[in-house]
Amino acid sequence: MLEKSKSLAQTSSDMLVEMHNAGVSRGGRWLVRGVDLSVRRGEIVTLIGPNGSGKSTTAKTAIGIIQPSEGHVHRAGTLRVGYVPQKVALDWTLPLSVERLMTLTAPAGRQEIRTALEAAGVGHLAERQVAALSGGEFQRALLARAMLRKPDLLVLDEPVQGVDFTGEVALYELIRDIRDRTGCGILMISHDLHIVMADTDTVICLNGHVCCRGEPQSVMDSPEYRKLFGTRAAEALALYRHHHDHTHLADGRVRHADGTITEHCHKDDGHHHHDHVGTEAPAKGGSDAR
Numbered sequence: 001m002l003e004k005s006k007s008l009a010q011t012s013s014d015m016l017v018e019m020h021n022a023g024v025s026r027g028g029r030w031l032v033r034g035v036d037l038s039v040r041r042g043e044i045v046t047l048i049g050p051n052g053s054g055k056s057t058t059a060k061t062a063i064g065i066i067q068p069s070e071g072h073v074h075r076a077g078t079l080r081v082g083y084v085p086q087k088v089a090l091d092w093t094l095p096l097s098v099e100r101l102m103t104l105t106a107p108a109g110r111q112e113i114r115t116a117l118e119a120a121g122v123g124h125l126a127e128r129q130v131a132a133l134s135g136g137e138f139q140r141a142l143l144a145r146a147m148l149r150k151p152d153l154l155v156l157d158e159p160v161q162g163v164d165f166t167g168e169v170a171l172y173e174l175i176r177d178i179r180d181r182t183g184c185g186i187l188m189i190s191h192d193l194h195i196v197m198a199d200t201d202t203v204i205c206l207n208g209h210v211c212c213r214g215e216p217q218s219v220m221d222s223p224e225y226r227k228l229f230g231t232r233a234a235e236a237l238a239l240y241r242h243h244h245d246h247t248h249l250a251d252g253r254v255r256h257a258d259g260t261i262t263e264h265c266h267k268d269d270g271h272h273h274h275d276h277v278g279t280e281a282p283a284k285g286g287s288d289a290r
């Protein structure tokens, strides 16, 4: 198996990370395969997909925490990564202030910490115990910590987990502000199959492979949606739906719409007829079950 991960001077100066046909296998099983992905400076790329579809594995492979089992990952030579993982290992019974949380992974000066917390909208919580933070406040603190590294690439694994809808909209606005202010690229994993930030440049839907990709079109103008979530939410979020034209069998093989069964599927293998991205009616729907 090929194992390639390298920095290439030949990528354009804006290119932060590129994956070409990257796959990760463990114990004889492909966790994810055939991933093509790139994130440039100032770009927001969102990974969506059901649980276990390989989103975290893909993000970790992009930043070098995991080496690809096949394919290639190219990162800009001087790439600084800010990473907010899905799970943070904390002993919630121990006293830990927000300020101290900021220095658990790397040292940072007090002023620097204050500035980062202010920028994330939680400057007033520096002395607060982490266990006493709300879900949204905790995610903001983690974002502030990631920003301390002044990253070129910010990788956010489910940044709105445990956050209610209003908090989710506010967090997405903060993430967009961070991109606008710093010009960093953002690779984000969305916890929701259907809703992604309107500012996302590219949505990539994974299900062990790239099912489909494209731009989310922000057209949330249905009266029902606006009534439910408000006009502001409609401006901040976009709905992304897609159709599946194949089924993942229990043994890992793929049954296509035309009835054929293959070991794996790729978008150009001739079995797919309508991989696409579209903005549709706002009712949640579309299945991505294996």
Ligand SMILES: Nc1ncnc2c1ncn2[C@@H]1O[C@H](COP(=O)(O)OP(=O)(O)OP(=O)(O)O)[C@@H](O)[C@H]1O
Residues within 6 Å of the ligand: 026, 027, 031, 049, 050, 051, 052, 053, 054, 055, 056, 057, 058, 086
């Ligand atoms: N080190 C590992 N060894 C074996 N299997 C693994 C390993 N890491 C992840 N997996 C499996 O790979 C699959 C993809 O996991 P991954 O965490 O990338 O999915 P995900 O899309 O991020 O899921 P979720 O939405 O639940 O967070 C899962 O079935 C998971 O159990």
